[in-house]
Amino acid sequence: MALRALSAWLKRRLAAADVDAARAEARAAEARLRDAIDAIPEGVVFLDAEGRYVLWNRRYAEIYHRSADLFRPGARLSDTLREGVRRGDYPDAVGREGAWLATRVARLAAANGERHEQQLADGRWLMIEERKTSDGGTIGLRVDITDLKHQAKALEAALNQAEAAQRAKDDFLADMSHELRTPLNGVVGLSAALEETALDPRQAELVAGLRGAAGELQRLIAGLVDYDGSEPSQPSAAWVSRTAKRSFRVLAADDNPTNRKVIELML
CATH class of the missing domain: 3.30.450.20 (PAS domain)
Structure with missing residues (x-):
């Protein structure tokens, strides 16, 4: 009897030890998961x-x-x-x-x-x-993603600033082109009017050189500013010589003393 009781007690102890070990292992696994x-x-x-x-x-x-x-x-x-x-x-x-x-x-x-x-x-x-x-x-x-949002906002601000700078540049170039074209139109018109007068060979050569220089300036201005077709009516030197009355209409729109003189000569 005593041996059977002792055997049963040992089995219960071993079973309890197994349970305790399993619980300890589960707690250790949970701790490792938590750490991970x-x-x-x-x-x-x-x-x-x-x-x-x-x-x-x-x-x-x-x-x-x-x-x-x-x-x-x-x-x-x-x-x-x-x-x-x-x-x-x-x-x-x-x-x-x-x-x-x-x-x-x-x-x-x-x-x-x-x-x-x-x-x-x-x-x-x-x-x-x-x-x-x-x-x-x-x-x-x-x-x-807070830092990413701030970076995106800064980038957007930089892009907006760049676009504003580009618009300011375009406006400046457009204004500059207009200011350059106005007296240049007068030079072209005066040279065209002068060409219609009686000139000796030397004078004719000088007028041709003047018109050539004016035409080169026009090409430089056209290359400096891209108008996307917003000023297709600006006259070239050859165009002025071919169509004087159309030049008159363009020059008449300019409030410039030189161009008014061109109009007087044409009239």
């Missing part, structure tokens, strides 16, 4: 099939520090979101709390991996991605 997810630089959260908290890492709690007091195993993330809206944790929800919460809960339920952004009350921006696990639960990832 805490080492992840992004926020990570695990939910069960009912959307209740199972596990989250340190970074997740840091990101949502205004709501961290609500995190506990078994609590629903949707309830945390609802309380966060009430506390004003999500600027995008202000004034449209019900619609914002409905959209967010629907995305959480779908957990299809679709990424979306979320702004927090402290000014930070997050990229959120949620996917279903094999047991029907959800794993969620939170990436802080």
